[in-house]
Amino acid sequence: MTGLRLAVVGVGRIGVFHAQHLQELAAEREDCELVAVVDRHQDTAMRVAERLSAQQETPITSFDSTEALVASGIADAAIIASRTIDHRRDTQVMVEAGMRVLLEKPLGDTLDEARQLAVWLEEDETRSRAVMLAFQRRYDAAMLRAHELLREGIIGELFKIVSILEDPEPPPVGYQSAGLLSDMGVHNADEILWMAKRYPTQIAGFGARLHNQQIPDVTVEDFDDAFVQMWFEQDLTAQLQVSRNHVAGYRNECLLFGRRGRIHVGHFDEDPLRVRLEAVGLDHEVLEQQTYDLRDYERPVPVFIRRFGPAYKAEAADFVEGCIKKEPFAVTHHEGLKAMEIVAAGAEAIKRGGAIQLGSAST
Template identity: 30%
Template structure:
């Protein structure tokens, strides 16, 4: 297969390495707004660098991977759809519901393929948790706790472009709550704190956030995130039922120290960031995309699936600003 990759920043560069070494990729074409960055990634991976996305689309590719700036995602997804090309796009399609819905309509009208980059669906721990929950091993699920903690804030210039902590960071946890439990979120109540670095206040964002989610069967889920977890990168999901409870992300690299006299030893080498923690999952989702593009696998995360997580994130942002519970069936969250 001949694959086009648009965007060669941190995640795009990682994707280039995976794709260039994949047994089913015969040629990789890369483009970036920063031509020198694309050229360097091409040199390192054996890909061919071109000057623009236009050249990717005119270069006879069989599928496209989008890892460019978020603001460009929706237009590129639409372009791939009109060209009849299967497309993998890093989340989100757009930073708002109207933009997301418009892009999804283009995909549906064209009858093309869009797979969204929710890599945790390909992580061994989350997959095992889903199987345990769906098998009934936990009994009636009553409590879910999702945690995402970054070791250090992103660059200040990134914050105004990110969509905020709910859309950029916690959206992965919202997707996992749905995917693992098989339930839908019906109401959220969210809050946040901007007491950390001033750049968060200046961007209208928060550095730490929490949300209480009510699921459609009455189970309760909490989702918390922070950009300032100096101990290291910490991503966990805890699920408790009336028969058993389990945890994803609890291992010898979890950056948490027990104060109990006989507790486990502190992690020796905490995960430094998301790429290191989820590297196998990122590779697995691209492998799945290539199978989807060849018609060998059903799409594991299409645009409509991703839309649910974005709606939860939108509801949380509305709840934080309005200081009230928000139901997912409120008009502006349904129609965008």
């Protein structure tokens, strides 16, 4: 087979699913192929390569570094799902070698690092087109329909966005997080910017360590629960709510409030394999109601895979298409950096604090 030769860098919780999706796309499209996996844990790379090789006719080679992958010259493009602290190094090594990459969020471990990577990418025309940022919500069928309805004006002028992401449990032991807002809230920040099509002018935030951070041996993070409010001039506000403490299950919701109605995606209910979208006009008039079925992988999968499986695959398909056609990517390091700026500002606002101390209640 000839065609686009693909690699996955970092085959942990999400990387193995990116690899599976690439294998499926290869079988469906016949113009690309998964040729390699990379993991700094060499035994992981070897184990995953062996398992995945059984699913296709050609073997998958394992490497223990992006440097080794690049030296081999066997891949043209890659999905990077390594630890967040490895994002910049892995990206630079591969882009320097002329590869295009789909980089998992967040763009960098810190805002400074993300800025440095963006500056480096902008130094050169080829580099500036090399990175697609993995914000899978932009490929989610329900979110895409909400975005379309909003742009069509079904709820009139938008004045408030509420974006909620709540995990049911802490990340696994050993997971490397740059902080609750960078690790999780960056999805909401991008969702808000995507819906608003504007950049906020003011931000405030509150954080707490309520449940998850009380559990022994859990990955240490700044907060396990946070609320960030941003203002876009005086006419639009957005609320970002993020937590690791929603023990009842994975919760993703987005509410868009307009002068003539409201759109709601992703009610929390008993069926995690279905996402509902509802657009309601004035006085309870239902304008649209849809249910989106998600993918059953027929094995236990992380909660984010259960909710966004088809979106991750659609995102990978768009990446492959962009690479084959040599087209610019729709979502790049620019979006990655803007979302990082929002979450960094949110974290800074939380640190500065804005709460008013109340005395004890009088009887």
